[in-house]
Amino acid sequence: MNDLITGNEAAAWGARLAKVDYVPIYPITPQTEIVEKISKWAADGLINARVTRMESEHSMLTAAGAAALAGARVFTATSSQGLLYAFEMLYNISGWRAPLVMVNVSRGLASPLTLLPDHNDVLAARDSGFLQFHAETCQEALDSVLLAYRIAEDSRVMLPAIVNLDGFYLSFTRERVDVPEQKDVDDFLGPYKVKPLSKENLPSMGITTLDPAVYSYFRYQVHEAQKQAIKAIDDATKRFEKFFGRKLKAIEAYMAEDADYLLIMTDSFSTIGKRAVKRMREENVKVGLLRLWALRPFPIDDLVQAVKGKRGIAVFDQDLSPGLGGIIYQEIAGALYGTDDAPKLASFIGGLGGKIPTDLDFEYMVKVLKENIPPNEPHLLMSKSDMELVKKQREIALRGGV
Amino acid sequence: MAILDPSKGIVRVVFYGRGGQGIKTAGRILGRSLFTSGFNVQDFPIYGAERRGAPVYSYVITSSEELLERGPPESVDLTVIVDKSLLNLVNPEGVLLVNSVFPLENAMSVDMNSFIGKLGSYALSAAAASASAALINGIGRNEVIEAINKEVIANQYLLKKEVEIAVSVFDYVKKLPTPKTIGAKPKKDELVELSFDGPDISTPLILAKGTSTLRKTGAWRLVRPVVNLEACKACYLCYLACPEGVIKLNDESKPIISYDNCKGCMVCQEVCPFEAIKAKPESEVSLIE
Numbered sequence: 001m002n003d004l005i006t007g008n009e010a011a012a013w014g015a016r017l018a019k020v021d022y023v024p025i026y027p028i029t030p031q032t033e034i035v036e037k038i039s040k041w042a043a044d045g046l047i048n049a050r051v052t053r054m055e056s057e058h059s060m061l062t063a064a065g066a067a068a069l070a071g072a073r074v075f076t077a078t079s080s081q082g083l084l085y086a087f088e089m090l091y092n093i094s095g096w097r098a099p100l101v102m103v104n105v106s107r108g109l110a111s112p113l114t115l116l117p118d119h120n121d122v123l124a125a126r127d128s129g130f131l132q133f134h135a136e137t138c139q140e141a142l143d144s145v146l147l148a149y150r151i152a153e154d155s156r157v158m159l160p161a162i163v164n165l166d167g168f169y170l171s172f173t174r175e176r177v178d179v180p181e182q183k184d185v186d187d188f189l190g191p192y193k194v195k196p197l198s199k200e201n202l203p204s205m206g207i208t209t210l211d212p213a214v215y216s217y218f219r220y221q222v223h224e225a226q227k228q229a230i231k232a233i234d235d236a237t238k239r240f241e242k243f244f245g246r247k248l249k250a251i252e253a254y255m256a257e258d259a260d261y262l263l264i265m266t267d268s269f270s271t272i273g274k275r276a277v278k279r280m281r282e283e284n285v286k287v288g289l290l291r292l293w294a295l296r297p298f299p300i301d302d303l304v305q306a307v308k309g310k311r312g313i314a315v316f317d318q319d320l321s322p323g324l325g326g327i328i329y330q331e332i333a334g335a336l337y338g339t340d341d342a343p344k345l346a347s348f349i350g351g352l353g354g355k356i357p358t359d360l361d362f363e364y365m366v367k368v369l370k371e372n373i374p375p376n377e378p379h380l381l382m383s384k385s386d387m388e389l390v391k392k393q394r395e396i397a398l399r400g401g402v
Numbered sequence: 403m404a405i406l407d408p409s410k411g412i413v414r415v416v417f418y419g420r421g422g423q424g425i426k427t428a429g430r431i432l433g434r435s436l437f438t439s440g441f442n443v444q445d446f447p448i449y450g451a452e453r454r455g456a457p458v459y460s461y462v463i464t465s466s467e468e469l470l471e472r473g474p475p476e477s478v479d480l481t482v483i484v485d486k487s488l489l490n491l492v493n494p495e496g497v498l499l500v501n502s503v504f505p506l507e508n509a510m511s512v513d514m515n516s517f518i519g520k521l522g523s524y525a526l527s528a529a530a531a532s533a534s535a536a537l538i539n540g541i542g543r544n545e546v547i548e549a550i551n552k553e554v555i556a557n558q559y560l561l562k563k564e565v566e567i568a569v570s571v572f573d574y575v576k577k578l579p580t581p582k583t584i585g586a587k588p589k590k591d592e593l594v595e596l597s598f599d600g601p602d603i604s605t606p607l608i609l610a611k612g613t614s615t616l617r618k619t620g621a622w623r624l625v626r627p628v629v630n631l632e633a634c635k636a637c638y639l640c641y642l643a644c645p646e647g648v649i650k651l652n653d654e655s656k657p658i659i660s661y662d663n664c665k666g667c668m669v670c671q672e673v674c675p676f677e678a679i680k681a682k683p684e685s686e687v688s689l690i691e
């Protein structure tokens with residue numbers, strides 16, 4: 001079925017088609033529409049899931065993890081401040097090896113306050129052990145939820161997953177989405193196989209203080225499982241293409257093969273990056289784009305392959321680690337350091353608080369690469385008119401302005 | 403008379419109105435009409451304050467080619483102003499279509515309210531969407547009707563009425579002469595380096611007093627409280643009850659309302675024992691202005 005639906009609704013459809021059993025919820029803009037939709041479907045008897053509103057995101061995630069261990073296929077969703085409020089449970093749940101799927105609808109973190117997206121919220125979760133998949137389109141919001149279950153529940157992996165989609169630019173934007181047939185999804189996913197709790201199977205978790213060596217072993221196993229997830233992604237995406245005809249990859253390469261220069265981006269602004277690439281191609285600038293769909297596990301081998309022989313790479317970070325710079329830039333630099341002929345890298349910060357990148361930004365990024373003088377500091381993509389707005393508002397805040 | 407052609411390139415439409423006027427739905431009806439006509443579509447609303455009466459806008463972006471678009475576009479091809487009192491708040495671009503009784507320079511004025519009649523703002527979304535659909539090549543009347551039936555939540559009677567209204571608006575706009583296109587103002591811009599600013603100015607603190615009055619929340623008003631000073635007995639009640647604190651008293655202790663920030667909640671009218679405050683629709687008042 002083809003329909004015009006929002007990113008939020010598409011994500012909700014992912015959960016519906018995955019036939020989730022349990023959905024603990026807590027509202028937060030711009031995510032709420034997802035759990036509203038699921039609540040409505042449950043109330044109308046269209047899905048057979050137990051939906052429970054908790055009193056906070058922390059409890060929501062705790063319930064989600066516990067239910068996943070008890071044998072339920074679990075879905076939940078949050079955003080921004082809500083994700084941070086639930087934070088301590090992220091590490092617990094990956095340690096429990098509970099393969100639930102949580103959607104994060106990205107929204108910049110306060111302070112100052114915004115409702116529009118950047119990725120400091122979801123990237124804060126990058127070390128938690130959750131798998132992380134980032135959607136570019138509404139279609140991908142749906143597809144990524146299905147893939148996330150397949151990969152998370154893979155017997156080699158057994159880890160929870162976050163599917164990220166951008167607030168507003170996807171969450172409230174309607175696009176054409178192909179909603180797959182239930183039967184096909186059933187066959188694609190298969191049932192969630194975990195030994196249900198019973199008298200014979202009543203495990204308890206080692207949550208007391210453990211010997212450091214024992215702690216090291218279990219924590220490092222989460223990393224080993226993430227490495228296995230690279231293979232699981234490969235298998236799951238191939239299977240997905242066979243079932244639904246859509247190709248997803250850990251890294252999507254756009255006009256990248258013959259490119260001299262590459263932009264690296266994630267999430268919904270990659271679409272604007274692609275438009276810029278297309279436009280620059282018309283002016284014979286040999287530029288392409290890599291889009292990271294999988295951020296955890298980080299697809300190092302694919303990345304090394306994709307950048308081979310390129311002259312320069314501009315990383316667009318819609319996030320910021322103050323005191324260091326772009327988070328994804330650091331990850332890419334780390335992955336490429338020491339590889340033969342690693343291309344020059346340059347770091348750009350843009351899209352904070354949902355600031356839409358412009359042609360000017362992309363042209364500048366390519367110019368920096370072409371002139372072969374990558375700055376050793378990140379560049380904030382900020383224009384004169386942006387600064388005029390800042391000045392005006394600052395003036396009002398300090399002096400009452402006008 | 404269709405003047406915008408999504409089969410020849412990207413067409414970007416924006417609807418401006420207020421919360422409660424069905425602006426999001428207008429975008430969705432147009433979006434759905436284009437979708438069923440076989441075009442690629444994106445539609446999305448933008449809310450400022452999430453409140454009835456506050457300015458709301460929604461975008462529809464469409465093309466027969468692949469859409470590489472995210473978020474509000476830098477320029478638009480059709481601006482539809484559903485609430486005329488917003489005319490001086492927006493920067494019209496492309497073809498300008500205004501819901502207005504009077505003819506306007508460089509704009510198509512369509513008196514949507516006269517088509518809607520008693521149905522009120524209920525049917526504005528259908529009227530605005532079909533007026534814009536009439537300007538786009540490749541959308542037929544049937545697609546608009548289908549879209550209204552799919553996007554509008556109403557009972558059978560209202561739906562039927564809305565479809566009738568939409569069809570009349572559609573046929574009417576089709577016959578109007580082609581308006582001038584207002585060119586997008588070219589934005590000259592360049593990237594700048596950010597300098598270090600000390601924490602005294604680089605912290606998001608509001609130190610000046612009374613800055614909230616600079617946010618003209620008066621633009622959220624659908625109706626305006628107008629005081630009849632003759633009838634007023636200076637009892638202070640409205641002054642005390644106004645939740646926004648926008649009523650001052652004059653030398654005779656009678657109320658002066660600041661329309662820059664009055665949100666039109668009409669609490670003042672409610673509490674006045676002498677019926678000295680009356681509500682006037684903002685669209686009427688701004689017409690006189």
Ligand code: SF4
Pocket residue numbers: 627643644645646647648649659663664665666667668669670671
């Ligand atoms: S309408 Fe509301 S905000 Fe305006 S003056 Fe009356 S009470 Fe105050």
Ligand code: SF4
Pocket residue numbers: 629633634635636637638639640641655656657670673674675676677678679
């Ligand atoms: S409540 Fe009525 S009578 Fe009393 S001060 Fe206000 S306008 Fe005048």
